[in-house]
Amino acid sequence: MKYTVSILTFLLASTLAFAQQDAFERFQFHPDLNYNSGITSPAEYLDYELGEEFTFHHQVMDYFKNLAEESDRISFHKYATTYEGRDLYYAVITSENNMANIESIQNANVEFANNPESASVEGKPVVVWMSYNVHGNEASSSEAAMQTAYRLVAAADSETSNWLENSVVIIDPMMNPDGRDRYVYWYKSSQANILNTDANDLEHDEIWPGGRTNHYWFDLNRDWVWLVHPESEGRIAAYQEWMPQVHMDFHEQGFNNNYFAMPGTTPRNLELPDEYDQWADTFGRGLIEEFDKANVNYATRESFDFFYPGYGSSYPSVMGGIGMLAEQGGHSRGGRAVETDDDYILTLRQRVFDHYTNGVSIVKTSVENKEGLLTYFKNSLSQSAQKGNTQAYILKNNENDYTYQVINMLMKHNVRIERATEDFNQRNSYSYWDASSSTQSFEAGDFIIKTDQPKHLFVNTLFRNQMQIEDSVMYDMATWSIPLAYNLDAAWTTNNVGVSTEQLTEELSYPSMLENGGAQYAYVIDWKQRYAPKALAKLWDMGYNVRSAGRTFTYEGTTYTEGSLVVLVGRNYEKRSRIQADMRQLAEEVSVVVEGFDTGRMDEGMDLASSDSEPVKEPKVALMVDSPFSSYTAGQLWFLFDQWTEFGIDRIRSGSFNSIDLAEYDVILMPGAWGGLSGVLNNSQIEDLKSWVRNGGVLIGTEGSASWLTADRSGFTDVELFEEEEDDSTEVEDKAYTRYADRTDVFGLERIPGSAFKGIIDNTNPLAFGLPEQLYSLKFGDDGIVPNNSLQTVGYYVKEGEVMASGYASEENKEKARGQAFAAVQNMGSGKVVFLLDNTQYRMFWVGPSRMVQNAVMLLPGF
Incomplete structure (x- = not known):
């Protein structure tokens, strides 16, 4: 033989x-x-x-x-x-x-x-x-x-x-x-x-x-x-x-x-x-x-x-x-x-x-x-090759969001960008939220990207609120519109922009300064700033005790958002000799504005040392990697914290989950996973994970992992995914007889190939601190979470009007999404389960919602 x-x-x-x-x-x-x-x-x-x-x-x-x-x-x-x-x-x-x-x-x-x-x-x-x-x-x-x-x-x-x-x-x-x-x-x-x-x-x-x-x-x-x-x-x-x-x-x-x-x-x-x-x-x-x-x-x-x-x-x-x-x-x-x-x-x-x-x-x-x-x-x-009648795209000059990052990116592509040198009103200005037209007011310093330039193909392709789509069965995504992806305050106009302007020739820098450096009481960093999470990571690295404002507060006409960082001098007294130098270094290295306060008494809202100002300690964070988790989503989350936030997290292989001591971690972050997590976690491990959450852990599920954490997929929580009622219509019966040659097209129409859905945000919830009340969530699947009284619904698709802002989705899928939650928090004992059904940092360009995962990791353990 x-x-x-x-x-x-x-x-x-x-x-x-x-x-x-x-x-x-x-x-x-x-x-x-x-x-x-x-x-x-x-x-x-x-x-x-x-x-x-x-x-x-x-x-x-x-x-x-x-x-x-x-x-x-x-x-x-x-x-x-x-x-x-x-x-x-x-x-x-x-x-x-x-x-x-x-x-x-x-x-x-x-x-x-x-x-x-x-x-x-x-x-x-x-x-x-x-x-x-x-x-x-x-x-x-x-x-x-x-x-x-x-x-x-x-x-x-x-x-x-x-x-x-x-x-x-x-x-x-x-x-x-x-x-x-x-x-x-x-x-x-x-x-x-x-x-x-x-x-x-x-x-x-x-x-x-x-x-x-x-x-x-x-x-x-x-x-x-x-x-x-x-x-x-x-x-x-x-x-x-x-x-x-x-x-x-x-x-x-x-x-x-x-x-x-x-x-x-x-x-x-x-x-x-x-x-x-x-x-x-x-x-x-x-x-x-x-x-x-x-x-x-x-x-x-x-x-x-x-x-x-x-x-x-x-x-x-x-x-x-x-x-x-x-x-x-x-x-x-x-x-x-x-x-x-x-x-x-x-x-x-x-x-x-x-x-x-x-x-x-x-x-x-x-x-x-x-x-x-x-x-x-x-x-x-x-x-002569330009199509459509758009004359210009206008971006509001916002020093706190991603506007400067976008402007700098466009300049690397040699796009000509102008800045208004005076206030102006612009007729036929269209809203990205609902495509309505009105006369809008803009200010000196706002950015104007005219289509009358050689890069018009590039500009129009990136800024159209809705590209013409011949075929909804596509290889990649259905929308990438810059104002939606970065959640910018922007408009487009079909009229000439006649305001006086100056052309940008150098990249923009985010504000970086220390005000009232010799403050006697506290230093504050408004959480709405682009690099506020990076500032928090730096403060932890410097050894400071930091608090996060649970409510807004106003002082001398300026209102500070929920989540704003408060460094109390009295709680960091041993560093009093170097605190001013540290705050100056922080402002310069991180590109944030740090404001010194000589009093903790605010004119409105909470005081700086209020019980609504929660201490936030540096958490120990585990990011799950390896099969069945998506390497793309895992990489994006790793990049978000390692590069943009400069906050170190531990990458734990799925096969090692049984050997780690859960008590060592405050946060476990699960990227999107293919086919659920049943092959990773057995029943005993699931019970251990539940016990860890009840004892104060924060478990964050994104995309498919978020769906898996529901009652419908794993029973980990009692949170439910929206399920349509059974439809016995002839339309459903007819689909069962779809010709083989037509199945790709017919059933392809039922998927959502990366489209922008309008989201309403509860930015009083710590998961959404620093975000505006509206944003565009990038949706690929058709899952949605059913809101209920015991669930903190932090982000949901609009209930009325057009739910999709750009891309493609069938009428059935749009109706299914309406009013359903895509971001939520469920309390479990002393801990929390966070659901982020949509990718919050897709390819690190659809980053309008990315603050939510930063909040989940850095703030929620303290709240």
């Missing part, structure tokens, strides 16, 4: 070895071309053929640096450093003649983008940007980037020379090196000596959180607009210094899928010129011509919309270029080779070849259509 097994093992290994050999013989990188012998190929430099192994970040970067040393066709430029200390670079590749004049070419192209109306397309090279490996475990693309660069730099044929004379090619070989190396290190530690193509094997089963995301587990391909992370901020700074006409973003998808080539599917961003679709098809046809010759399988038009503007495939389009996506089968489970569902062995070598072929095709098609692409770029940035 053992001889039979040995023979079968030998035959399998031999078969796989032959499959690998066939792949290297079949998928070659234009070996018929003449290459400059003085230029080192990737295989020569790495000492292995591309496709044999995965290459680490430092090796890829070193190869590009080597190319830049060996050739005058390429230069290599650093643009950012990751959280983990890895440097990001982009390569510029063009002819020697162009390279000798590259600064002038670059400046001329930026001038072209900034003044398209008067620009000429004559004599300009087309600028082509290709981005690789934004998802770290889609690892074949960085391998292909090296071979594509080598082809352009080393090939000595006339066709390549023509391409380089008429184009500037920019290659970003690795956009997410932290995630890439996380994946490669894991893969190399898991791979077997005998090539294993079984997708169920350890080699093809990546562990949580996977290499897709960056250090904080964020999807960087959703951050092109918001610039939350250094990788994105550095890349966009470089992008704005070039403003390419063509951009291709290289990705991978599931290993059973064939190559996705342009164009994509609906919904599309209808702000774009109609010609965009034709150009996407032109590039797709250029690629499939090459794939047909190489017998590479592909599909077009069936998937992948470019509606959301924060992708690498969509951001370039709202910047006036042709933004595109490529998706190779493989992804993290592809490994070096994997058997697909049709018994084909998909190799890493083929994945590299396919992306290489596409990269070369992109350059070829761009040069063949240079004049047309330059003309499209010129026209798309010109006013």
Whole structure:
């Protein structure tokens, strides 16, 4: 028997070895071309053929640096450093003649983008940007980037020379090196000596959180607009210094899928010129011509919309270029080779070849259509391409919310922003809350973003209260409108804004000052300030006893919000010699206003040392991570506290829950979870957790975890989710007979794909301290909590009128949400269970509700 097994093992290994050999013989990188012998190929430099192994970040970067040393066709430029200390670079590749004049070419192209109306397309090279490996475990693309660069730099044929004379090619070989190396290190530690193509094997089963995301587990391909992370901020700074006409973003998808080539599917961003679709098809046809010759399988038009503007495939389009996506089968489970569902062995070598072929095709098609692409770029940035009748978007100058952060982000995209120098009234100003029109009053200092500028595609896409939606079944979210996401006081107008203005030229800074530094009684930090939670964390770090105001108070005409921090001098008497210096340092480092008081007696409301001023002590916080918790939500919560708040929390793996001492923690924070938590917590552990809450713990459930904490899902509390009454209508019966071909569309209409719902907030509740009475909650699921007398309903969807502010939801789902709670607190013994059904800090751009989770962690244990 053992001889039979040995023979079968030998035959399998031999078969796989032959499959690998066939792949290297079949998928070659234009070996018929003449290459400059003085230029080192990737295989020569790495000492292995591309496709044999995965290459680490430092090796890829070193190869590009080597190319830049060996050739005058390429230069290599650093643009950012990751959280983990890895440097990001982009390569510029063009002819020697162009390279000798590259600064002038670059400046001329930026001038072209900034003044398209008067620009000429004559004599300009087309600028082509290709981005690789934004998802770290889609690892074949960085391998292909090296071979594509080598082809352009080393090939000595006339066709390549023509391409380089008429184009500037920019290659970003690795956009997410932290995630890439996380994946490669894991893969190399898991791979077997005998090539294993079984997708169920350890080699093809990546562990949580996977290499897709960056250090904080964020999807960087959703951050092109918001610039939350250094990788994105550095890349966009470089992008704005070039403003390419063509951009291709290289990705991978599931290993059973064939190559996705342009164009994509609906919904599309209808702000774009109609010609965009034709150009996407032109590039797709250029690629499939090459794939047909190489017998590479592909599909077009069936998937992948470019509606959301924060992708690498969509951001370039709202910047006036042709933004595109490529998706190779493989992804993290592809490994070096994997058997697909049709018994084909998909190799890493083929994945590299396919992306290489596409990269070369992109350059070829761009040069063949240079004049047309330059003309499209010129026209798309010109006013003739603008759709709709919006003349400007106006943001109130609020020093306490996210307005300054948004303004600074827009300036990084080179959006022209003006500031009113006098008060003014504006006719036909529209409200984001209900789209009603009126004459609104604005003040000197308010910000005006006019659409009469080259960035109008970008501005309108980000500020429309409602984008036109062709197809509600979409790949990502249905709304991202900036005033809604950041909960800003804003309006748009269809009339010209005639007020005198000044253009912003420098980024804004939040107020940072100490008033009455030698205060005798107390120091106060108003909780509505943008960085008030960060100030509280800093005060704890400095060792101060801090109180939080449970009610508002007024002194000398100024009213301070609930939650405002009070540092009583008498309760910190041992620090009296340095308290003034500490408060000044706090104001400067955290960017808050600290106000000194010489008395505790207020004119109205509570006094500073009132019993309504609760002591808030630094809590010990556990954030649950690992399966089944979403790495995205876990990463956002970690980032919110680690970066924005600078308050340390402990990340506890779900598998370790049984071994931790719950008594060590004051707060347990549960991110959204897939499929509930039944596989994490058994009945005994659930009872232990209940006992911990009753003894004073604060348990916070977000998204799916919040739903799981209800009576309907786990019985942890008696809080109920809203359930519709059974409907015996013929409509329900008819759905049971939906044709197979129609099921995706019919049932897709029933989901809520990330839409803004109008929320009413009880900001007298500690969970909502510092928030306004209205905000926009980003809703994905259809869950809602039923309010009851014993439940503290802190946030609920409006009861009357239109409940959705932007996006898509069926009439049934909108009606179902009306009046239901999305944020609530349930007392349990001495502790609390907090329900946050909607993500409060989605991708760290939908952050209008984020103060609630900060309050839950930092304030609720003291209340």
